[in-house]
Amino acid sequence: MKDTDLKTQLVQDRRYLHAHPEEGWCEFETTYYIIERLKKLGLKVLSGLEIIEPQEVMGRNETIVKAAEERAISHGVPVNFLKKLNGYTGAVAVLETGKPGPVTAIRVDIDCLPIEETTEPNHEANLGNYHSEYSGFSHACGHDGHTAVGLGVAAWLAAHKDELNGTIKILFQPAEEGVRGAAAMAAKGIVDDVDWFVGAHIGCSAHLGEVGVSHQGYLATTKFDLEYEGIQAAAGSPEKGRSALMCAAATCMTLGSLPGHSQGISRVQIGKLISGTGRNIIAPHAYLQLEVRGETTEINDYMAKNVEMAVRGLADAYGVKYKLTRMGEAVTYKGDEEAINLVKAAASETEGVIKVYDTNSKVGSEDCTVLIRRVQQHGGKAAFFYYGCNHPGHHRADFCIQDEQSLPVGLGVYVNFIKRVNGV
Ligand SMILES: [Zn+2]
The missing domain is CATH 3.40.630.10 (Zn peptidases)
Known part of the structure; x- marks a missing residue:
């Protein structure tokens, strides 16, 4: 040719x-x-x-x-x-x-x-x-x-x-x-x-x-999908439910304030959150897409570990189940x-x-x-x-x-x- x-x-x-x-x-x-x-x-x-x-x-x-x-x-x-x-x-x-x-x-x-x-x-x-x-x-x-x-x-x-x-x-x-x-x-x-x-x-x-x-x-990066599963209940009987939505909201605030790293750039970003079925229903599901990045692979691993730690703790605090899946990595x-x-x-x-x-x-x-x-x-x-x-x-x-x-x-x-x- x-x-x-x-x-x-x-x-x-x-x-x-x-x-x-x-x-x-x-x-x-x-x-x-x-x-x-x-x-x-x-x-x-x-x-x-x-x-x-x-x-x-x-x-x-x-x-x-x-x-x-x-x-x-x-x-x-x-x-x-x-x-x-x-x-x-x-x-x-x-x-x-x-x-x-x-x-x-x-x-x-x-x-x-x-x-x-x-x-x-x-x-x-x-x-x-x-x-x-x-x-x-x-x-x-x-x-x-x-x-x-x-x-x-x-x-x-x-x-x-x-x-x-x-x-x-x-x-x-x-x-x-x-x-x-x-x-x-x-x-x-x-x-x-x-x-x-x-x-x-x-x-x-x-x-x-x-x-x-x-x-x-x-930047090294890890992409996560996060799902919370709570218990659906009527808003009038909150003690019967476990809100995946409230846990997801707390996750956003907690991850958003994770400490950085002294050795270089770090990032955390929650880009998507879907939750809830209606005004007077305690939300049984929440789905989040998030990612962390780091200037070195070590810093990224540190951020990813922080996410895992926070999610585990928050799920416990809100009495919901969680599934954290790695969706991508570089x-x-x-x-x-x-x-x-x-x-x-x-x-x-x-x-x-x-x-x-x-x-x-x-x-x-x-x-x-x-x-x-x-x-x-x-x-x-x-x-x-x-x-x-x-x-x-x-x-x-x-x-x-x-x-x-x-x-x-x-x-x-x-x-x-x-x-x-x-x-x-
Ligand atoms: Zn490209």
């Missing part, structure tokens, strides 16, 4: 994916699209239980997943294909060159966000006529671009396999939003043999034509100098790049860190970079990425990195 064809393909793939956004653990049409392509390219493909450790899956709702499978079937995804996935989305492409050399892995995430895309006529997707076809959902973080770039790397690998040695893997990871998917892939051991690992995100601090290479950062990131320098060199020789800069990822969270930590624990080296676009801010209805210019840069950095470490 010629380079110009590759660029056209990148944009086409991205726009198809943009019009068909699927949320975490529901990416069945996306996975089908990816795997069909990888097979056509002649790459080895792993999927389902080959790449996901079910016990480590976080934040996956069986009812929502089932509905997504049904929709996929109604859109032409074969039932047999879905059977092989065993309910788990994502894929890994593997190129085994048969020649001795390092194992290199890149990772792209494939899920969207529950955000309704803007109908503003000047929005890129509206101008280009590839607006999200699924109401309430859109690729408002650019993972459609990431996936397209992953497919671009796959096409490049297939076309240049004779010029490569070792093994190259492309991880198409589900459920990055809410930091839910990486742990299940890491636990499966698919990066345990990896010598070089690179992850990336479009946008963030990088403008169009810029590549930011990250040295360290990201750690902090520290890149390896050698891998960072290789990414910088790869970026410098990429067409369309006007600036390469060093950066740290101060805020936010990203579960690629979980895969990176796994690689490093097994002796591999890893780095993370940003390839730029001009955007109004991530997770917004009008998020945009200028795919024609931005995606070839992402592809170029990955490809140049692979050439450097796996070139013959």
Whole structure:
């Protein structure tokens, strides 16, 4: 495939994916699209239980997943294909060159966000006529671009396999939003043999034509769902009831005033609380979504422990039962100098790049860190970079990425990195 064809393909793939956004653990049409392509390219493909450790899956709702499978079937995804996935989305492409050399892995995430895309006529997707076809959902973080770039790397690998040695893997990871998917892939051991690992995100601090290479950062985070179960009773007989709602309210106040940590940034946030059935009924149920973050994994663990302690105590105090479930988790990131320098060199020789800069990822969270930590624990080296676009801010209805210019840069950095470490 010629380079110009590759660029056209990148944009086409991205726009198809943009019009068909699927949320975490529901990416069945996306996975089908990816795997069909990888097979056509002649790459080895792993999927389902080959790449996901079910016990480590976080934040996956069986009812929502089932509905997504049904929709996929109604859109032409074969039932047999879905059977092989065993309910788990994502894929890994593997190129085994048969020649001795390092194992290199890149990772792209494939899920969207529950955000309704803007109908503003000047929005890129509206101008280009590839607006999200699924109401309430859109690729408002650019993972459609990431996936397209992953497919671009796959096409490049297939076309240049004779010029490569070792093994190259492309991880198409589900459920990055809410930091839910990486742990299940890491636990499966698919990066345990990896010598070089690179992850990336479009946008963030990088403008169009810029590549930011990250040295360290990201906040470690734990996402929780919390349920309280009390006893329903009439308001006139309060001694007969146990209010889950009052316990939930007390939880908000208590967690909101948790002490911080002297060694760095810490955060606690309760983003959702649903409770109550009516004015004169003691509420039997409460449901909360909350999260903690920390500048280091230790600080995050400290915050998570505080939450567990407070919830246990409050449930006791209010005489209600509780269920605290970990829905997602990410750690902090520290890149390896050698891998960072290789990414910088790869970026410098990429067409369309006007600036390469060093950066740290101060805020936010990203579960690629979980895969990176796994690689490093097994002796591999890893780095993370940003390839730029001009955007109004991530997770917004009008998020945009200028795919024609931005995606070839992402592809170029990955490809140049692979050439450097796996070139013959
Ligand atoms: Zn993202």
